[in-house]
Amino acid sequence: MLGASLLLAFREIRRHLLRSFLTVLGIVIGVAAVITMVTVGNGVTASVRNQISALGANTLMVIPNQQGRAAGSAPVRPFLIADVDAIREQVGGVKAISGQAQASVSAVHNGVKWTTTVSGTSDAGMDVQNLALTSGRRFTDGEESAGNAVCIVGATVRKNLFATEDPVGQQLRLNSISCSVIGVLKERGQGGGGNDQDDVVLMPLRAAQRQLIGNQNIYLIVIGVDPAYDNATVGADVERLLRERRHLGPDQDSDIRLIDVKQITDTVSSTIGVMTSLVAAIASISLVVGGIGIVNIMLVSVTERTREIGIRLAIGALAGEVRLQFLTEAVVLCSMGGAIGIALAFVLSFFLTQLMKVDFAMDPLVVVGSLGFASVLGVVFGYVPAQRAAALNPIEALRHE
């Protein structure tokens, strides 16, 4: 009986190809919109997640801050190298730690000048921040403690000052000092704020402080947390220790800021997730509108086919069979619309994700869900017309012009 209904449904759809297509257009667009939105949204989430975790997923960043809400009233108190050492020695779960200080410099090589940022860091700091090299080597302990003028250049600096030449072993002038290039950083691309992460020159912290910055101040501490430890716990320990070292009483506002990269990743991901759901929800309205289009056409179709229904009833179709026929037709239409919508979504998502340079990965759950939802819509929106067709009086239906 279901086989016969399916056969009748396919025949009817084939007989009215244009009408069938227009009927399901709403479903096609609805399904395509929902899947495309979710796929693109997931792609953006994945890309953002990757970008942020490039900073190092288990990373804490500590920066000195204005105390309390009295912004601008007092100068920011920087950290010192002793603070970094104290954290390394006294807080559990710190796998690697590095203080950092930055300065803007003009770098010159072979008469070409380029304004860039010098970042004083250490081998441990490079570990925490996942900084890899394409050539050369990293700082040695000796270089770090002696404050030797050695540097590692970012890809942008290399491109602008060294062109095709290998920078390793060359001399680079930074303001008034000269340093030897020992390595080149792997390209990292744009950072979260749109700044170029490759436009940088790394030096041992001590060298940068002494020779370029002229003070011992540290404005950023990066901490790599042992994965066995909880970021929040380690962060709290760090904050407690620093408050103590900065002589802050328990009732005083903190003057440091702690940034947990993992937490940022989670927050951003969940924000994008919410946005994706929201857009998908809006897109699914078009599915409902498409479903209403189906009711509309099916109702017209029942009226138009009243005589046909009369014939079917006269030759012995049961009311239930007529109902099943119309219901099957609606479900088949909706499912076909869903299938076309999925195909369309595949193409659309593919091109959109390529355009936005994010990952393309269709969630099978969303695909199956949309198809199922479209079929359910067929049942829901096909029921009223089907019921109306089944309830027709055969005598009157046959008389219908």
Add this chain to the structure above:
Amino acid sequence: MAETIISLRHVTKRFGEGAAAFQALRGVDLDVARGDFVAVMGPSGSGKSTTMNILGCLDVPTSGEFLFKGVHVENLDRDQRSLIRRRYLGFVFQGFNLLARTTALENVELPLLYRGEDRNTRRKLGMAALDKVGLADWAGHTSSELSGGQQQRVAIARAIVTHPDVLLADEPTGNLDSERSVEIMELLTDLNRTSGITVLMVTHEIEMARYAHTIIRFKDGLVDRA
């Protein structure tokens, strides 16, 4: 005398309620023997169509009894009456009533589809029925590609494809010219004689009624015995 296949006992039918009520049948008594060819005649409003609807199990009497093969149809529900139509009855209408944009064969196969016959059986029986009405070569043509006479013959093929006991024909020649009408009547006569199908036919034309063995006339909601 052959067995009685259809029997109406004091059947009345009233449409509407109260002042607007219309008494279509006022107590019809009627017996049809198996294998008979009955012409039903009478002016409009005489109750012949109402009677045919009841005999076709499309409608139920307001009162009285309708026995079909000994079964009290007046007590059956809608689906049970559908099953009687499906198993024992065939319908031919004045307006042919074929499905549009559907081939002759698909039209003829339709009752078999509701009977749950498989594809091969449908095809075999459908082609046999079309062959019987002389349209085997037209199986693949849609309704709009057939002439009126051909459409009516397809309709007859659809009505007999299930080998029904009774064929109910409502003015089967009403939309046809006299030449085609004669063809249709000869076909019905042949089916009645060779296949033993009981034929009940409503007609206005006495020339067509002459093909029948029995003529029943209706007048004012009653069988006119005169």
